[in-house]
Amino acid sequence: MILCITHSQDFYNIDLFFNYLNTKNIPYFRLNSDRLNHLQKISIQEDFFLLTDESGNTLDSRTVKAVWHRKSWGISIPEELDETYAKIFLKEYASLRYNLLTLLEHVPWINPLQNENKIDGNKIHQLKLAKKHNLTVPQTIFSNDPEKITEFFRQSCSGKMIAKLHGAISKSMGGENLLSTHIIDEDSLEYIGDIEYCPMIFQPYIEKEYELRIVYLDGEFFTGKINNSEHTDWRVAQGDYFWSRYALPESIKANLTSMMKEMDLYIGAIDMIKSRDGNYYFLEVNSQGEWGMLQKELGFPIAERIADNLIKRMKTNE
Incomplete structure (x- = not known):
């Protein structure tokens, strides 16, 4: 069962x-x-x-x-x-x-419960581990202090940064009930004083070529590329976006694998962007992230591989 x-x-x-x-x-x-x-x-x-x-x-x-x-x-x-x-x-x-x-x-669990709680509940810890495993991560501050955020903006963001909630509140990849990532520039920075009511994660805005949604499953990768270079969050933007299969560089797969093994997660939905400067930036991993669009649009057998993983470990555990 x-x-x-x-x-x-x-x-x-x-x-x-x-x-x-x-x-x-x-x-x-x-x-x-x-x-x-x-x-x-x-x-x-x-x-x-x-x-x-x-x-x-x-x-x-x-x-x-x-x-x-x-x-x-x-x-x-x-x-x-x-x-x-x-x-x-x-x-x-x-x-x-x-x-x-x-x-x-x-x-056997597809992800041990305590590991999910630790990783999903700590985005800063995720970035620290990603960097440890040779992945490129944006400079980041998680804060409710307007002065520190303004200082971060001046020193690290070249006039443009993004702000996002630590927790994910979306219910689907279709954009329903989703709070999108916000862009903050010099003009909107004057309203940062309200941050004391809702601490957020801040990072420099990165000019990107496209976004990647990567499903890692016990050493196997299913990667989709979406042709979004302009908007911070394609899920709430209006546009003619489409998914295509993507071959991750072997070095990125090796680094992600070692990171996921240290996190002790069998599965995770990883968000990365390919920037215009040629770098792959790790943004986050969500142990319960959505992948249905990758299976539907690209034919990846993700649901079947999850079942196979559990069946194999279930029989080993008998």
Whole structure:
């Protein structure tokens, strides 16, 4: 049994994964993270848990042999719940979810949960590791201090920098509910005083030839190039953008592989840009990043390779 942790609105990627498991006669269970609440019946004991989901499907954790933690969404609060109890509701169900997931740490995960949390929660740590493994990274400051940000702008940004949130809030690669990266120039710098209400990551604006979305999967690479050189974020820009397959230089693949191994991640969606000065700049890796567009547009068998990885490790672990 493979447990897939996702959310109630997930489709395509997850359907490809389940369809492939069906061809291999591998049983699976879909656990919607946002519905791990009053809609499900859950009992956790010392060594196992029992669960009945919102559709009446039942799961005994002792049958789970591997886990794909695809996506975790926020836990949904019932509309009828008084606001006074909302924080308590979320706190206790978040605790229940954490206890439930950690009971499965002994089986193979496509990414170990604690490793995902460490890497996704620390972009500065990512950049430090990328640099350690000989990848080129932009100069970066994560700050809520207007004076330090202004100093960074003057010294490192040549009159133009980008600002972005540390956390990813987008729900899809289509741009829905996405807060785009902002460009800051001399004119907009005067409003930087408001940063104390929302610390952000700042980097010099890099003139680019194109962007790359790279899916790393246990030493294998699936790389898509998008023909965006003008906008900071193609997902929210209006334009005739298209994906094409891209062959990464072997030196970049070797550096990314050593970085991902130190992060102890089996899979990650890596964003890089090829700059007009000829460099490949590492921006970030998202252990739960989207890749469906690469499989759909370029025919990469990513869902199948994720399943193969889990099946192989599941059998080794028996």
